[in-house]
Amino acid sequence: MIRRPKTGERTEVGTLQVEKATEAEELSLGGFLTVIGEDDHPSKTLFSFPSRHHPLPGLSPATFTASFQQPTGLHPKFEIKLPRQQLRPPSDTCGLHAYWTLPSALFIDRYQLSDPLFLASQNLAALHSLSGEQDLEAPDWAIERWGSAALSELAAPPSSPSGSGTDKSDWIITIPTHLRYLAGPQKPTHTSGHASIDVPWPIVFWACEAEEGLGLSNNPFDRVDLGYDGLFGPQTTFYHIPPGSEVNTTVEEVQVPVLDSEKAEWVQAGTLIAVVAGFAWICWQLLRATSGQNFEAQEQKRK
Amino acid sequence: MSMLSSFFSSPWLVFGAAILFRLALLIYGRWQDANSPIKYTDIDYLVFTDAARFVARGQSPYDRATYRYTPLLAWILIPTTWDTEAIPNHIWFDFGKVLFAAGDIATGWLIMRILVKRKDMSVQQALKYAGLWLLNPMVANISTRGSSEGLLAVLVVALVWAVLEGRIRVAGMLLGLGVHFKIYPFIYAASIWWWLGSDPVSDGADALTKTKAMFTKERTALAMHSFMTFMALNCVMYSFYGVPFIEHSYRYHFTRIDHRHNFSVYNTVLHLNSAHSADSSFKVESLAFVPQLFLSVGVIPFLLAKKDLASTMLAQTFAFVTFNKVCTSQYFLWYMVFLPFYLPLSSMLRNSRLGLTALVLWVLGQALWLQQGFELEFNGRSTFVPGLWLASMLFFGINCWILGVIVKDVGSQAGFERTIAAPEHKKDR
Numbered sequence: 001m002i003r004r005p006k007t008g009e010r011t012e013v014g015t016l017q018v019e020k021a022t023e024a025e026e027l028s029l030g031g032f033l034t035v036i037g038e039d040d041h042p043s044k045t046l047f048s049f050p051s052r053h054h055p056l057p058g059l060s061p062a063t064f065t066a067s068f069q070q071p072t073g074l075h076p077k078f079e080i081k082l083p084r085q086q087l088r089p090p091s092d093t094c095g096l097h098a099y100w101t102l103p104s105a106l107f108i109d110r111y112q113l114s115d116p117l118f119l120a121s122q123n124l125a126a127l128h129s130l131s132g133e134q135d136l137e138a139p140d141w142a143i144e145r146w147g148s149a150a151l152s153e154l155a156a157p158p159s160s161p162s163g164s165g166t167d168k169s170d171w172i173i174t175i176p177t178h179l180r181y182l183a184g185p186q187k188p189t190h191t192s193g194h195a196s197i198d199v200p201w202p203i204v205f206w207a208c209e210a211e212e213g214l215g216l217s218n219n220p221f222d223r224v225d226l227g228y229d230g231l232f233g234p235q236t237t238f239y240h241i242p243p244g245s246e247v248n249t250t251v252e253e254v255q256v257p258v259l260d261s262e263k264a265e266w267v268q269a270g271t272l273i274a275v276v277a278g279f280a281w282i283c284w285q286l287l288r289a290t291s292g293q294n295f296e297a298q299e300q301k302r303k
Numbered sequence: 304m305s306m307l308s309s310f311f312s313s314p315w316l317v318f319g320a321a322i323l324f325r326l327a328l329l330i331y332g333r334w335q336d337a338n339s340p341i342k343y344t345d346i347d348y349l350v351f352t353d354a355a356r357f358v359a360r361g362q363s364p365y366d367r368a369t370y371r372y373t374p375l376l377a378w379i380l381i382p383t384t385w386d387t388e389a390i391p392n393h394i395w396f397d398f399g400k401v402l403f404a405a406g407d408i409a410t411g412w413l414i415m416r417i418l419v420k421r422k423d424m425s426v427q428q429a430l431k432y433a434g435l436w437l438l439n440p441m442v443a444n445i446s447t448r449g450s451s452e453g454l455l456a457v458l459v460v461a462l463v464w465a466v467l468e469g470r471i472r473v474a475g476m477l478l479g480l481g482v483h484f485k486i487y488p489f490i491y492a493a494s495i496w497w498w499l500g501s502d503p504v505s506d507g508a509d510a511l512t513k514t515k516a517m518f519t520k521e522r523t524a525l526a527m528h529s530f531m532t533f534m535a536l537n538c539v540m541y542s543f544y545g546v547p548f549i550e551h552s553y554r555y556h557f558t559r560i561d562h563r564h565n566f567s568v569y570n571t572v573l574h575l576n577s578a579h580s581a582d583s584s585f586k587v588e589s590l591a592f593v594p595q596l597f598l599s600v601g602v603i604p605f606l607l608a609k610k611d612l613a614s615t616m617l618a619q620t621f622a623f624v625t626f627n628k629v630c631t632s633q634y635f636l637w638y639m640v641f642l643p644f645y646l647p648l649s650s651m652l653r654n655s656r657l658g659l660t661a662l663v664l665w666v667l668g669q670a671l672w673l674q675q676g677f678e679l680e681f682n683g684r685s686t687f688v689p690g691l692w693l694a695s696m697l698f699f700g701i702n703c704w705i706l707g708v709i710v711k712d713v714g715s716q717a718g719f720e721r722t723i724a725a726p727e728h729k730k731d732r
Contacts, residue, residue, distance in 0.1 A: 071681070071682050071683040072683050073679070073680050073681040073682055073683040074679060074680045074681075074683070075680065075681070111346075111349065115340070115342070117337075117338075117339070117340050118340040120340075121340040122340075134368075136368065136369060137369070137563070139577065139578070141577070141578055142577075181563065181574070181578070182578075183578035183579065184578065192685075193684075193685025193687070194685055255683060256683075257679055257683055257684060257685035257686070257687070258578075258685060258687070259571070259574050259575060259578060259685075259687040259688060260685060260687070260688060261575065261578075261579055263688045263689065264571070264575050264687075264688045264692075267571050267572055267575055267688060267692055268572055268575070270692075270696065271568060271569060271571070271572045271692075271696070274568060274696050274699060274700065275568060275569075275591075275594060275626070275699075276594075277703075278625075278626075278699060278700065278702075278703035279594040279597075279598070279626075279703075281703055281704070281707055282598060282622070282703060282706050282707050282710060283598075283602065284707075285707040285708075285710050285711045285714075286602060286603070286606055286607075286710045286711075286714055288711065288714075289710060289711045289712075289713075289714025289715045290606045290607070290714040
């Protein structure tokens with residue numbers, strides 16, 4: 001519903017569709033524009049503007065899928081699968097990146113991702129930024145922050161010598177993560193010793209250096225401060241790789257082993273009994289060994 | 304058999320073998336680190352060297368997350384940050400590992416000296432017992448991976464040496480340094496105190512005289528020198544780094560809540576009570592220090608110290624580790640260093656079936672726990688209860704049994720290690 005504008009305000013309605021842009025780093029929109037209350041018929045329009053964010057160029061752009069390696073254990077390994085064939089950077093200055101927000105239950109160890117050999121074995125190039133909760137030891141119930149966010153540069157597949165490549169296999173990138181201890185659900189429902197957490201997929205994109213002098217701020221639809229764009233220079237364009245259309249969810253559910261408090265009724269009492277028994281045994285052995293000695297020594301003295 | 308005997312009759316061979324063993328591990332470690340994504344170097348070593356880098360730049364070692372030790376450790380590892388023409392940095396980086404491995408050798412040498420001089424052993428016999436430490440793969444592995452437990456071992460054995468030599472002031476300083484380094488050596492104050500003995504008093508002396516006799520010159524020297532060394536180190540570190548030093552070096556170790564699964568019998572209870580802190584049921588672990596300290600600082604040193612100091616220290620440390628709220632395999636080195644002193648008088652050596660059973664059970668207890676831990680970490684099965692809990696209870700039971708054998712052995716020793724002249728009748732003043 002569009003309401004009549006007050007005095008001093010202008011409301012403009014446009015019906016636009018994406019057109020093919022003449023410049024590579026621009027988006028082009030064409031269609032009809034009408035100013036409510038002023039125009040009596042829509043006027044045709046076609047305009048272009050430089051944009052930070054782009055879809056992938058080409059007819060059959062690449063898509064990615066992601067999942068955790070099973071079983072996840074306490075150190076889940078997240079896999080991002082990309083098709084090797086269609087993975088071509090839009091230009092030479094581009095780097096492949098993934099920006100991932102993690103709930104507090106899951107975390108990345110920045111020290112683990114600082115060794116080049118290890119990074120290479122996971123097909124990662126570098127961990128550029130890690131923000132949010134980064135405590136390596138605390139359990140989840142002691143964490144107050146919502147989680148963390150990581151920007152990783154992914155290694156691009158090596159270009160095959162035969163040109164466009166006939167390799168149909170996937171290029172797999174692995175990001176190692178770790179789980180914090182979770183508190184099990186409190187309710188008397190049967191938990192079977194696991195709790196589940198939801199982890200959203202990362203966004204995967206090529207980050208490329210824009211041409212000099214590209215007026216990115218001239219974009220009327222410009223969106224900034226998305227969380228990751230601030231980590232790049234101001235003249236950076238992003239080409240997004242979408243999740244594959246065959247997937248029906250972009251959130252992974254991870255089963256986390258937890259201490260099932262149902263089964264743990266005996267733990268307090270059992271531990272207490274064990275400690276008391278062990279302690280008593282040791283004291284008993286001590287006294288037997290030392291008091292028997294004294295008794296013998298006294299017997300010797302009397303003789 | 305005679306080749307083994309001739310091997311152990313030569314200190315050069317034994318120490319040479321120990322040094323070569325560690326050198327080989329160091330070289331292998333460099334190869335593995337350079338060629339495999341799985342590193343030989345311990346993560347702790349990376350923490351120490353990062354902290355040393357901060358110190359070399361004039362900053363605080365506590366800028367490095369998870370550095371929970373005395374700044375002294377970062378200070379002595381400053382050479383790992385050097386980069387000279389003759390020796391490039393990637394070689395200097397291993398300086399710490401070399402230092403810890405050298406500490407092992409020094410420990411072994413001290414053990415041999417004490418056994419020969421104080422226990423009237425032949426060099427060959429002493430080398431066999433010292434070989435338990437020098438040629439032990441677990442010990443060599445831990446030091447060459449860059450874990451600092453080896454430094455504590457030198458301190459602790461040097462402490463034994465100093466006390467047995469009668470150099471009480473040196474012993475006091477070593478004790479103060481040890482407590483500053485790792486806190487737990489404070490338990491040895493109790494055994495040394497009782498070992499030193501009180502001044503002799505005649506039978507008819509009054510309570511005041513008896514009390515005054517307890518505070519002998521030696522005991523006072525021990526207390527004063529350890530306290531002064533401890534406080535002097537604390538003051539220096541505090542003046543450099545302020546509150547973070549107190550926080551990470553001491554307070555953290557008393558209040559930590561990050562009890563990821565470990566061997567301790569209290570682990571499951573702590574996990575349960577931490578996660579479900581709303582339940583107001585009585586918490587077993589809040590009194591965990593009672594049996595731990597009663598044994599390690601109370602009855603064990605009181606009843607056993609005079610019989611054999613080093614074996615008492617073994618029993619103390621064993622009790623401290625077994626009844627501790629956290630127990631990892633690094634802690635085992637804390638008491639293993641005393642084995643060469645205890646085994647000569649141990650029933651486990653005389654009765655080899657008993658000894659073998661103890662060793663097998665000790666290893667088996669850990670293996671069972673590790674298997675449950677593997678299922679949890681890598682297969683995601685919830686083995687917290689009953690798996691890990693029962694495994695830790697079993698390991699606890701095995702350790703209590705072993706400790707029972709140790710205290711029985713030491714307790715049944717006849718006579719005192721330090722012969723004290725019989726008290727003469729003194730005139731009361």
